[in-house]
Every structure is written in structure tokens, then in C-alpha cells.
Amino acid sequence: MGIAFESLVTAPQLPSRLACDDNQTGTHLPPRAGFLNGVIVPEQPGKNAIEVRGVRKVFGTGENQVAALDTVSVSIRENEFFTLLGPSGCGKTTLLRLIAGFDFPSAGEILLHGEDIAPLPPFKRPVNTVFQSYALFPHMTVAQNIGFGLEMLGKPKAEITARVAQMLKLVKMEALAARRTSQISGGQQQRVALARALAPQPKVLLLDEPLSALDYKLRKEMQIELKRLQHETGITFIFVTHDQEEALTMSDRIAVMSAGKILQVGTPHDIYDRPAERFVADFIGETNFLKGTVVSKKSGIATVRIASDAMVAAGFPEGFDPSGEVTVVVRPEHADLVADAAKGTVGGVMANVVYFGTDTHYHVKLDGGDNFIVRHQNSRSSAVAFDPGAKVGIVFEDGGARILRD
Amino acid sequence: MADPRNVDIKDQPGFRTIAIICVAVLYVPILILMVFSFNTGSLVTHWEGVGFSWYGSALLNEEFHHAAENTLIISVTATIISTICATLAAIGMTRVKPWHGLSAAFMVINLPLMVPEIITAVATLSFFALIAGAFGLNFGIGNLILAHTVFCIPFAYMPIRARLEDMDLTLESAAADLYATPWHAFRRITLPLLVPGILSGAALAFIVSFDDFTITQLVAGPGQTTLPLYIWNQIRRPMTPEINAISTILLLVSILFVSVSFLIARRRAN
Amino acid sequence: MANVVSQAALFEAKAERAASRRNRLLSTPALVVIGVFGVLPLLIICVYSFLVAAPYGGVQWKFSTDAYLNFLFQRDIFDDTLQFTPDFLIIYLRSFLFAVVTTVICLLLGFPTAYFMATRTPAQRNWWVLLITIPFWSNLLVRTLAIMFIIRDEGLINNLLIGLGVIDKPITMLYTNFAIQLGLLYSFLPFMILPLYASLEKMDFRLVEAANDLYATRRQVLWRVIIPLSLPGIIAGCLLVFIPALGAYVTPLILGGGIHLMIGDLIAQQFGSGRNWPLGCAQALILMAAVLVALYFYVRNTSGKIQHG
Numbered sequence: 001m002g003i004a005f006e007s008l009v010t011a012p013q014l015p016s017r018l019a020c021d022d023n024q025t026g027t028h029l030p031p032r033a034g035f036l037n038g039v040i041v042p043e044q045p046g047k048n049a050i051e052v053r054g055v056r057k058v059f060g061t062g063e064n065q066v067a068a069l070d071t072v073s074v075s076i077r078e079n080e081f082f083t084l085l086g087p088s089g090c091g092k093t094t095l096l097r098l099i100a101g102f103d104f105p106s107a108g109e110i111l112l113h114g115e116d117i118a119p120l121p122p123f124k125r126p127v128n129t130v131f132q133s134y135a136l137f138p139h140m141t142v143a144q145n146i147g148f149g150l151e152m153l154g155k156p157k158a159e160i161t162a163r164v165a166q167m168l169k170l171v172k173m174e175a176l177a178a179r180r181t182s183q184i185s186g187g188q189q190q191r192v193a194l195a196r197a198l199a200p201q202p203k204v205l206l207l208d209e210p211l212s213a214l215d216y217k218l219r220k221e222m223q224i225e226l227k228r229l230q231h232e233t234g235i236t237f238i239f240v241t242h243d244q245e246e247a248l249t250m251s252d253r254i255a256v257m258s259a260g261k262i263l264q265v266g267t268p269h270d271i272y273d274r275p276a277e278r279f280v281a282d283f284i285g286e287t288n289f290l291k292g293t294v295v296s297k298k299s300g301i302a303t304v305r306i307a308s309d310a311m312v313a314a315g316f317p318e319g320f321d322p323s324g325e326v327t328v329v330v331r332p333e334h335a336d337l338v339a340d341a342a343k344g345t346v347g348g349v350m351a352n353v354v355y356f357g358t359d360t361h362y363h364v365k366l367d368g369g370d371n372f373i374v375r376h377q378n379s380r381s382s383a384v385a386f387d388p389g390a391k392v393g394i395v396f397e398d399g400g401a402r403i404l405r406d
Numbered sequence: 407m408a409d410p411r412n413v414d415i416k417d418q419p420g421f422r423t424i425a426i427i428c429v430a431v432l433y434v435p436i437l438i439l440m441v442f443s444f445n446t447g448s449l450v451t452h453w454e455g456v457g458f459s460w461y462g463s464a465l466l467n468e469e470f471h472h473a474a475e476n477t478l479i480i481s482v483t484a485t486i487i488s489t490i491c492a493t494l495a496a497i498g499m500t501r502v503k504p505w506h507g508l509s510a511a512f513m514v515i516n517l518p519l520m521v522p523e524i525i526t527a528v529a530t531l532s533f534f535a536l537i538a539g540a541f542g543l544n545f546g547i548g549n550l551i552l553a554h555t556v557f558c559i560p561f562a563y564m565p566i567r568a569r570l571e572d573m574d575l576t577l578e579s580a581a582a583d584l585y586a587t588p589w590h591a592f593r594r595i596t597l598p599l600l601v602p603g604i605l606s607g608a609a610l611a612f613i614v615s616f617d618d619f620t621i622t623q624l625v626a627g628p629g630q631t632t633l634p635l636y637i638w639n640q641i642r643r644p645m646t647p648e649i650n651a652i653s654t655i656l657l658l659v660s661i662l663f664v665s666v667s668f669l670i671a672r673r674r675a676n
Numbered sequence: 677m678a679n680v681v682s683q684a685a686l687f688e689a690k691a692e693r694a695a696s697r698r699n700r701l702l703s704t705p706a707l708v709v710i711g712v713f714g715v716l717p718l719l720i721i722c723v724y725s726f727l728v729a730a731p732y733g734g735v736q737w738k739f740s741t742d743a744y745l746n747f748l749f750q751r752d753i754f755d756d757t758l759q760f761t762p763d764f765l766i767i768y769l770r771s772f773l774f775a776v777v778t779t780v781i782c783l784l785l786g787f788p789t790a791y792f793m794a795t796r797t798p799a800q801r802n803w804w805v806l807l808i809t810i811p812f813w814s815n816l817l818v819r820t821l822a823i824m825f826i827i828r829d830e831g832l833i834n835n836l837l838i839g840l841g842v843i844d845k846p847i848t849m850l851y852t853n854f855a856i857q858l859g860l861l862y863s864f865l866p867f868m869i870l871p872l873y874a875s876l877e878k879m880d881f882r883l884v885e886a887a888n889d890l891y892a893t894r895r896q897v898l899w900r901v902i903i904p905l906s907l908p909g910i911i912a913g914c915l916l917v918f919i920p921a922l923g924a925y926v927t928p929l930i931l932g933g934g935i936h937l938m939i940g941d942l943i944a945q946q947f948g949s950g951r952n953w954p955l956g957c958a959q960a961l962i963l964m965a966a967v968l969v970a971l972y973f974y975v976r977n978t979s980g981k982i983q984h985g
Contacts, residue, residue: 102579104688118684121691122582135580139598148594149584200585416795416884418788418898425792425804428785432811432865435822438832442825491706498702505696511703514710521718522923522967524940525960528947529717532724532957535734556714559706610813617815620925620940624947634817641821641930650825653818660814668806 047113049204049236050076050099055108057094068094070260071108076204076238077253081230083239085247086257087283092240095257096206099238101125112203123152128197129206132213134189136181142192143168143177149200167195170229187218194229204236211246223250244284248272256280273331276317276405281329288335288372290328294403297322302403304328307368310346314401327404332375334400337362337392344393348372350386362386364394436657443650460651470652472629473636476547480632481615483551488558489608493600495559496566501575518557526557527624534625546627553625554615561614562607565671569603602670609667613660718964725957733951743958764942764959770853771938772966775921778860782868782917783910790872790909791902794879805873812866820930823859824850851933859927864920868913875909876902915974919967939963 057069069091076082084092097103099110101122110118117125128149136145147164155163168174171191176184181192190210197205207226211219227250230237241247247254248268255265256279263277264270275281281289292306302322304312316322341347351371352363355378362374374394386392446455464470495515499508518526530553538544545552573596581591619634626635633656640649725743727735745751748765749758793804811819826832827849834846849855879902887901903910925940932938937945939959946956 100583102582104684106685119687122579123585123587127583129580129583131576131580133574133576135574135576137577137580137595148581148586152581152585152587152590196584416881418791418894421788421792424785424788428789428865428869429807431862432808435826435862436811436814436819439818439822439825487709491709494702495706498699502699503692503696505699507700511707514707514715517710518714520919520967520971522920522940522963524923524925524943525718525721525964526714527925528943528956528960529721530713531947532720532953533713533717536720539734552709552713556710559710563706613813617813617817619815619817624944634815637817637821649821653815653821656815656818661810664810664813665806668809672802 047078048075048111049078049080049113050238051109051111051114052076052095052099053109053111055095055098055105055110057091057098057103058106067260069098069105072257072260072262073108074255074262074265076236078236079234081227081237081239081250081252083241083247083251083254084257085241085244085254085283087242089259090257091260092242092257093208094260096129096208096238096240099204100127100129100206126200126203127206128200128202128204129208130190130193130197130210132209134193134210136189136192136196138180138182141178141180142173142184145181145192146196146199148196153200163199167199170198170232171195171225186213187222190214190222191225194226198229198233198235202235204238207237207239209240209242211241212243219246226250248284256283258283273399274315274317274402275329276320278327278329278404281404286332286373286375288330288332288370290330290370290372290401292326292328294323294326302326304401304403306346307370308346308348308366309368312345312396312401314403315399316403317405320403320405322403328401329404330372330396330401332361332373333377334397335372335374336395336397337364337374337376337386338395339386339390339392341391341393344395346372346394348392348394350388350390350392352388353386362392364392366394439650440654440657443647443654445647445650460647461655464648464651464655467648469631469636470633473631473633476630477616477632477634479547480550480554481612484554484558484615485562485608485612487551488555488611489562489604491555492559492562492607492611493566493604496563496570497596500567500570515563516560519560523620527621530556530621531624544627547630549627550622550625550630550632553621554618557618557621558611558615562611565606565610565667566600566603569600569606573599602673606667606670609663609670613663616663617656617660721957721960725954725961727954729952729954731951733947733953735953740954743952743954746952746955747958747962767937767942768939768962768966770936771922771924771940774857774860774924774938775918777857778864778921779868779914779918781861782865783914786865786868786872786913787910790869790876793869793873794876795881801877805870808866808869808873812870816863816926817930819863820859820926823855823862824930827855827858850931851935853936855931856928856936856938859931860921860924863924863927864917867916867920871913871916872906872909875906875912879905911974911977915970919970922966922970923963 052072052074055069055072056067058065058067060066072091072095084095086092094103098105098118101117101120101124105118108118109116112125112127117127137148140148143164146167147160150160150163164177165174168177171194173188173191173195176188181189184192190213193210210226211222214222223246226237226239239247239250248271251268253265253267254271256263256271256277258279264275264280266274271280272284275284275287278289281287290304290306290312292304292312295303295305295311297303300315301313302316304314304326306312306328312328314328338344346366346368348364348366350362351365354361354363358378360376360378362376364372364374366372372394443460444456444458446457446459495511499511499515502508534544534549534553577595577599578591581595582588586594617634618632619638622632623635623638626632631639633652637649637652637656640652724735726739726741728738728740728742730736745758748760748762750761751757752759789808793801793808796804824831828834829846829848829850831850833849834843837843838846849858883901883905884897887897892900923940924938925944928936928938928941929944932941934941943956943959943963946952946959950956
């Protein structure tokens with residue numbers, strides 16, 4: 001029925017290290033201190049929870065072959081809130097499904113604590129998923145849903161009851177334990193889905209755009225909730241979203257994906273301030289793109305001549321040697337306006353002023369013909385007002401301009 | 407968006423009248439039939455008094471008992487077998503990766519619905535005559551049970567398949583994600599959610615078998631009278647309102663099962 | 677690395693094959709039952725139609741095309757020439773006519789009804805559907821009996837008319853063509869309404885609003901928008917009425933009294949008092965051929981869209 005999970009006979013036995021059960025004979029694991037009492041000691045601190053090595057996933061055959069994932073590799077650390085970010089169709093959900101076990105890679109390995117789990121069916125992987133549609137079992141109560149994973153693992157009834165109670169408290173759903181899942185609100189369903197996935201204490205938790213169905217306010221609340229849960233449980237969270245704001249606020253690290261490839265992996269700060277590729281710069285936040293030619297380089301800073309013959313000092317990614325034609329990116333908030341065009345790095349004419357309440361965006365037509373946006377945060381003492389048609393100068397912050405890896 | 411159906415603009419003139427006429431036309435004859443079953447007089451057309459006397463005599467009738475017994479044996483057995491077969495087939499054929507011969511299998515399952523009953527009846531008769539003649543095999547009432555099972559399967563199949571198609575596929579993924587083996591996922595998630603469809607299919611299969619006349623008449627051997635056949639026999643004798651009473655009983659059984667099937671379908675939609 | 681690459685992909689392929697095998701296995705019981713007791717009998721009557729009739733019913737295993745010959749011709753016992761006997765052909769044509777008339781009238785009555793039902797509120801719609809579903813699944817024999825009950829000489833209509841003084845003697849309605857036609861209409865009206873309703877219920881009524889917004893009158897909306905959109909349902913309903921009507925058995929049996937034969941009771945007669953099984957088989961197969969032709973047109977009109985999987 002859509003999922004191939006048949007040949008369990010020949011699948012390798014789940015290595016004891018990967019078993020969810022802490023009390024396996026022959027392994028020494030630090031006892032779990034319980035979810036609610038602060039940080040849990042992770043198994044192997046500092047090591048990678050998930051390693052994706054050269055994974056490819058193709059659909060279809062022959063000429064109609066489509067590569068949903070085109071040789072991606074990434075390492076996700078223990079106790080990390082890791083986000084896969086990208087537009088629809090970029091492959092982020094495919095990658096998540098491969099990690100969960102709902103699909104198998106056409107090539108490559110997926111390692112969980114060093115063991116390749118790619119050939120394992122989903123019910124043999126100590127990885128749990130929070131689905132976009134929640135996928136709560138409609139014929140069971142909230143409590144039964146949450147306890148389902150533990151039931152399938154054959155845990156004793158007493159333990160299941162205790163853990164379910166713990167989970168209910170964790171997501172603040174104690175009052176609704178006996179309700180049918182069809183009778184609770186969307187936000188409540190989301191929390192039940194979360195509790196259900198956390199109850200079996202998986203090594204890794206996968207979240208497939210879990211907040212997309214929630215309204216704005218609820219989504220903001222849940223973002224904080226999820227972050228808190230990740231900290232408290234110490235479980236590695238792999239989060240999939242197309243909302244860059246969400247990614248920036250919640251993640252420890254982000255992998256930006258497009259068309260089946262991972263373009264850049266880094267902290268939110270890295271991704272935003274030092275985008276390496278054009279797509280990353282364009283997808284995250286607003287960016288100004290300036291084409292130019294490299295004139296000189298010195299100790300990590302290149303001087304670029306842009307269209308209006310202005311010279312811009314720009315940083316560049318490590319390991320990349322810029323020369324010739326390059327694209328320079330500048331974030332709108334990393335530039336400022338000066339009334340005297342001569343005092344700016346670049347000169348231009350004010351085309352449009354757009355007021356946003358918190359900010360004002362100034363659309364400037366540069367002397368060389370490029371369009372440039374400058375973002376100003378509005379404050380009581382907003383100094384000079386610029387009118388459309390006025391000649392202005394633009395200055396860049398130190399390190400505000402960066403060269404893209406083209 | 408407000409349901410546009412509440413706007414006048416979609417009403418076509420005269421359609422309401424025709425609809426009411428149709429419903430009236432459909433129900434008046436059977437209502438008359440039912441009403442006259444309470445006629446205590448012995449002439450079918452002359453109204454004497456109101457009472458349950460004909461129901462009494464019908465229910466005390468030895469032939470009626472025998473026919474009812476046969477009908478129940480055949481219909482219940484055929485329902486059970488056909489529902490099991492239909493459930494398994496629906497699971498193997500709905501929302502699965504197409505396997506070799508899937509479309510042919512689908513056509514075979516729906517075949518009894520396409521072929522006019524009289525053709526099926528004579529074909530079945532010929533078949534059982536052949537194997538009785540060639541191999542000496544006669545299953546007695548089993549012949550009828552087998553014949554009924556054949557046409558019950560597609561009727562049981564349809565609601566089960568519909569239920570499977572409506573089912574959220576991610577539920578099974580979720581079950582597997584939560585350490586359920588395929589068998590456990592089926593038993594704890596798929597099957598419980600499938601039960602309304604199975605019950606609905608069983609109800610339909612039962613009615614269709616219970617009400618069957620054409621195939622039963624041609625295939626039945628001596629002593630294998632069912633309720634519809636019993637009524638047919640009564641028609642050829644001087645008619646009394648007893649026939650109305652028995653007909654009413656049959657109608658009430660149909661109405662009961664249809665309503666039950668309907669309610670099951672309605673409940674899951676909520 | 678190469679080993680690991682193929683392991684997961686191989687695993688997937690193997691799992692898929694196992695799943696297909698399992699699905700085939702699950703479908704087997706149903707297919708065996710229908711195959712052996714449904715399809716095989718049909719093949720058997722094909723064979724039987726080429727055999728010779730046995731004196732007291734059944735067949736003799738001698739090849740002969742007499743059954744098909746007898747459909748159109750009769751052998752003169754004296755000079756062994758073939759004479760064209762249209763009796764059977766007439767019955768087939770009459771049945772065809774009955775079926776066509778039934779289909780057309782059911783459509784004329786059923787379409788407005790279905791449309792009306794589809795334009796009710798959801799709560800009302802459920803009641804209407806239940807109302808139509810009940811006769812749909814009720815015993816056909818009993819329903820036909822109800823009609824007989826009303827139109828026979830001592831039946832309700834005649835009693836009423838005589839009682840009101842409109843007529844002196846009962847009008848003979850039973851055992852006429854009229855009776856059979858009426859019975860067919862009564863039997864199959866729900867068979868037309870439900871598929872039509874299913875199709876109309878799914879229709880996007882905003883299109884009707886849009887048409888109206890573009891100055892279409894109610895009549896134009898009906899003919900230019902609603903009917904074309906509900907064509908699949910119309911075709912399905914027609915098929916669901918035409919085919920069973922063509923092969924009707926109970927209706928002519930009860931309301932025709934053996935005098936006005938349709939194909940259905942003609943075939944049955946060969947297996948009863950007619951004692952000519954091969955002829956009955958041949959007649960059944962000719963009916964089957966007509967049904968297949970109708971089905972062929974249906975499949976063609978719906979672009980051969982067979983739903984499976």
C-alpha cells in the first residue's frame with residue numbers, strides 16, 4: 001500500500017546500540033535522567049547523530065528519470081536543532097523521508113550513530129516523525145495515540161501509562177487525554193503528534209513542516225515550544241520548512257536546499273550574513289545584487305568595480321578565489337543613505353520610498369543603472385527624510401558586502 | 407464561501423414537481439401492497455377489517471419456515487464468504503502499485519454486475535448440470551450458495567474499496583514510524599478503520615442474496631425453495647393477502663439493511 | 677561504496693516484488709470464486725450452444741450449429757429447406773424497443789429528479805438519497821408484484837374506476853405490452869436516478885452562477901451548462917437501465933404472463949418447457965453480444981477510462 005516494508009526477514013537485526021530500549025544487556029548507557037529534569041546526557045557527545053553520505057534519489061526510469069536528490073551529503077550533530085530549508089520541490093521532504101525510512105536511496109548511505117540505516121524499514125529505525133498532516137489515528141484517544149509507539153515496542157503497561165502521563169504533561173495536554181483525536185483543535189493535534197513521536201525516546205526526531213497548518217499566532221507560540229522541547233529532551237531535531245523566518249529563529253544550523261542539492265550549511269548567522277550562493281542570498285531575506293569586476297585582493301577583502309565605476313570592498317567565502325566578473329551581495333540593512341551623493345561609496349537617485357511601520361525601504365536607482373534597496377529601522381529620531389527624485393549617496397557597512405561563489 | 411446551492415438561480419421550473427411525482431410513483435405501489443397485508447378478509451382486493459391475521463398465518467406456515475430457513479442459510483453463508491473474499495481482494499487491489507493483471511482482475515470482479523442475470527442464471531445452471539453429469543458432484547444447497555457468492559462479491563467489494571480509497575495513507579506510514587510491523591499496522595490501524603466499509607459491504611451482499619429471484623429460480627433444485635421462490639409459487643395459486651404479508655416482511659428486511667448500511671456510511675463521513 | 681549503493685536499491689526492488697506477490701495472493705480467493713463459478717459457466721454455455729439438445733433437457737455431445745440456425749430459420753420437416761422464422765427476432769427487437777423506451781422515459785423523469793435532489797441542502801439531500809436508495813435495493817419480485825396488484829382486472833385501479841362509475845368493465849392492463857413497459861419503468865427508475873445524482877452532486881454549481889451572470893436564462897443554463905457537464909452520469913445511468921432492461925426476466929414473467937415474451941423469459945423457456953438448452957445458450961450469447969456492443973460504446977465515450985489500482 002504505497003510503502004515497501006516487506007523483506008524484514010533479510011533485513012539486518014537492529015544493532016543494540018541503536019535500540020530504543022536503554023536496558024539492553026551488554027551495553028553501558030548513561031541512565032536517562034528523565035525528560036523534565038534538565039539536560040539529558042547525550043550518548044556520544046559531540047559526535048554526529050545522522051550522517052548523509054552521497055545520497056541520491058531518482059524517481060522514474062530511463063528518459064523520465066527525475067533526481068529528487070542529487071548526491072547530497074551533510075552531517076547533523078547530536079542535540080542539534082537542524083533545519084532543512086528550501087522552496088517546494090527542492091528535495092527536503094524527500095531527504096527527510098529517506099532518513100525516516102519511507103523511501104530508500106538510489107545511492108549513498110545514511111548513518112545513524114555510525115551504522116547505515118538505509119536498508120532498514122521504518123519500524124526498525126529509532127527515528128520518529130511528526131507529519132505535516134499530523135496523521136493521528138482517528139479511532140484512538142489522545143492517550144492511546146501517544147502510547148502507540150511504546151505498545152508496538154512491547155513495553156509493559158505500567159511503563160506505557162507512566163510515559164504517556166509524562167508526555168501529556170510535557171505538551172500540556174493532560175486534560176484532553178481521553179478525547180478522540182478528531183475532537184480536538186489543530187493546534188492541539190499538533191501537540192499530540194509531537195508527544196506521540198517523542199514518547200518512544202527516539203534518537204532523532206523528524207518534523208515535516210509541522211507548523212504550516214497553524215495560524216500565525218499559534219505558529220509563533222509553537223516555534224518557542226519546539227525550541228524548548230529540543231533543549232529539554234536533548235534529542236536531535238531535524239526540521240523541514242520553506243519558511244525562512246522560521247528557520248532563522250529556531251535553528252542551530254540550517255541546510256539551504258534547491259533542486260535536489262544542498263547549497264549551504266551553516267548557522268542562521270552564517271547563512272544570512274555570508275551567503276555563498278546566489279540562491280541562498282536570494283531566498284533568505286532581501287538582497288541587493290551588484291555585478292562587478294575584481295580589481296584587487298588583499299587579506300580576505302577584494303576590491304570590486306561596479307557598474308557606476310564605484311569601488312566596493314567585499315569579503316568572499318573561504319577557499320574561494322574571486323577574479324574577473326563577480327556578483328556582490330549587500331543586505332538592505334547593511335547599507336545607509338547619505339544626503340550628499342559625493343560622500344557615499346555609490347551615488348544614485350531616490351526612486352521610491354515604502355513605509356512598513358517598523359521599517360522604511362528606500363528604493364534607489366544607482367548611477368550605473370542597478371536597483372538598490374536600503375532598509376532603515378524607523379525610530380522617533382528618524383533623521384533626514386529622503387524624497388523621490390533626490391540625489392543620494394549610499395555607504396556600506398564594514399563587511400556588509402560579500403562576493404558570491406558563482 | 408457560502409454554499410451557492412441556497413440561491414434560487416439553480417432551481418429549474420417543474421423539477422420539484424417531477425421529483426415528487428417520481429418518489430410518489432416509486433412508493434405508492436409498495437405502500438398499497440403493505441397496507442393490504444393488514445386486510446383480515448380473504449380476498450386480496452376486498453377490504454374487510456384491519457389485523458395481523460395474515461402475518462400470523464404466514465409465520466405459522468410450514469412451507470414459509472422452510473423457505474425462510476433456506477434463504478437464511480444461503481444468504482448468510484454467501485455473505486460471509488463473499489465479504490471475506492471481497493475484503494482481501496479490495497486490500498490487494500486498492501491503492502497499490504499496479505501489478506500484472508490488475509486491470510483484468512478488476513474486470514473479473516465486476517463481471518457479475520455487467521452480465522444480465524438471466525445469462526448468469528442459465529450459465530450457472532448449465533455448469534452445475536455439467537459437473538453433476540460428468541463428475542457426479544452435486545453440492546445440494548451448496549450450489550445455490552456458490553452461485554450467490556459469485557454475485558455477492560462485487561457488491562461487498564465496492565463499499566470496502568471506497569473506504570480504502572478514502573483512507574489517509576499517511577496513517578500507515580505513521581504506524582510504521584512508530585515501530586509497528588506491517589501485520590501490526592494492518593491489525594491495529596487499517597482493519598479497525600476498514601470495519602465500517604466491511605459492514606456496509608456485508609449488508610449489501612446480504613440484501614442482494616436475500617432478494618435474488620432469477621438466478622435462484624433456475625439453479626434451485628427440489629426442496630431448495632427460498633423466500634422469493636416461495637412468493638412466486640404463491641402467485642400461481644389463488645392469491646390471499648398472505649402473499650402481501652410475506653412481501654411486506656421481505657420489504658421490511660430490505661429497508662432495514664439499506665438503512666443500516668446507509669447509517670454506517672453516514673457515521674464515518676462525520 | 678558500490679555494494680552499499682545497490683543494497684538499499686535492491687532492497688527496495690525486492691520489497692516491491694514481495695508486495696506485488698502479496699497483493700496478487702490476496703485477490704486470489706475472489707478471483708477463483710468468480711473465475712470458476714462465474715466465468716467458467718459462461719464459457720460452458722458457449723460450448724453448449726454448439727451442441728445438440730437432449731430429449732428431456734440437457735445436451736448431447738455432438739457438434740451442431742442448429743441452435744444458431746434455429747434462431748432465424750426453421751427446417752421444414754418435409755423438404756428440409758430452411759425457412760426464415762422471425763419469431764425470435766421479433767422478440768429481440770421488441771425487447772430492444774422496451775429497453776430503449778424504458779431508458780428514455782427514465783431519463784426524462786430521472787434527470788429532473790436527480791437535479792432537484794442535488795440542489796437541496798446537504799441534510800435534505802441525505803433524506804432524498806435514502807428515499808431513492810430503498811426502492812433501489814428492494815426485492816424486484818415484490819415490487820413487480822405490487823404493480824401487478826394494482827393493474828390486474830380485480831386490482832386497485834380497476835376497482836377505483838368502477839367504483840367511481842367511470843367504467844363498467846375492468847380495463848385489461850395486465851399481461852399486455854403496456855404492463856411490461858410499466859413494470860420496466862417502475863423497476864429501473866431508481867437505477868437511473870442514483871448515477872445521475874452522483875454525477876450532479878459533484879458538479880460545481882458556481883458554473884451555473886457564472887453562466888447566469890453572463891445573461892443565460894434558466895433554460896439555456898440547463899442545456900448549455902448543466903447537461904453537458906453531467907453527461908458522464910447520464911451515460912452511466914442509461915447503461916445501468918438499458919442493459920438490465922434488455923435482459924429483464926422477472927418483469928415479463930409476472931406482468932407478461934408468458935404471452936408477451938422478452939428475451940429473458942424466452943431464454944428461460946428453453947431451459948424449462950422448451951427443452952432446448954443449446955438454443956437457450958445461443959439466445960443468451962446473442963443477448964450477451966448486444967450487451968457487449970452497448971458496453972463498447974460506453975467505454976469509448978468515456979475514453980476507455982477504466983479505474984483500477
